Amino acid sequence: MNTPALKDWPLWEVFVRSKQGLEHKHCGSLHAADAAQALHMARDVYTRRQEGVSIWVVPSVAITASNPDDKGELFDPAADKIYRHPTFYEIPEEVGHM
């Protein structure tokens, strides 16, 4: 095992699936030497209050993020297209929560 020095520990994004939730939700980030250690540390930092039943850790560098400066062209064009929300339909009672 070749653990990098503390200052070189990469950043990891932590995703936790709660008991109620179906999907993993991003809950924070931490520094760790490798994936196994990141998982351990995520357990200690983010699941102390029984928050989770499953943890994912992802190297932060693996995430490609949109540029905040592009939010105009990326997101504003959707603003006047309210018909894309299914709010104009009558949902039958028996369907329940959607």
Added chain:
Amino acid sequence: MSTPIDYLLHLADNAVVLGQRNAEWCGHGPILEEDMALANVSLDLIGQARLLYQRAAELKGGDATEDKLAYFRGPHEFRNYTLLELPHHGALVGYAAADRDYATTIVRNFLYSALMVHVWDGLQQSADASLAAIAAKSLKETSYHLHHSRDWLVRMGDGTEESHARAQAAVNHLMPYTEEFWTTSPAEGAAVAAKIGIDVWALRPAWDALVNEALAEATLTRPNFHGYVTEGKIGLHSEHLSYLLGEMQGLARAHPGATW
């Protein structure tokens, strides 16, 4: 005295003393994540101690309570392994907090949890149903403590020159204290006879295998033992326990019966 109560106190004192020791890192951990990990370990141990003290108080009857057992007994009445009361550094270092050595912390947690996973596993079959239930709960916690400390042991041993040297020094310092595991105290003997406790001696091959395998993976050497076998579990402690208890018990003794 060699009643089941003494055996419960031995288990409880082990947990509370190591819990208190590890809690010294709270707010001083090498990194935030480890700070929280160690605090989690401490809280697990203190939780185990509470359940064991509660059971002991129940058997003792009268006005015995978990708090009285934890806070109003002196060092000579504590039945923990000497290993667990030692400070977080080698034998010849000053007592200052700045001298705390994480390798010592990790090696001790490893050596102890490598024993306790087997002890709790066996105690699930204890004739005392309460102790069996405590064992089942503690086994899960201790499995994580073992996982955590073994992981760091390997990282340190098989890490840099500095971390290897520190881990080896901690192993050399602490390993002799584990000899105390394998002697049988009157309380242990009586508990085994009553099928309440388990024979720790029989766990030695499993402990040896666990320890040897981890040390080999960590590229560390197991020192040969010779010399004095500590006797903390019959109440003969090192100088360090008094200071630890002084800190732990001071508040409860200054304000007896205080609640918050």
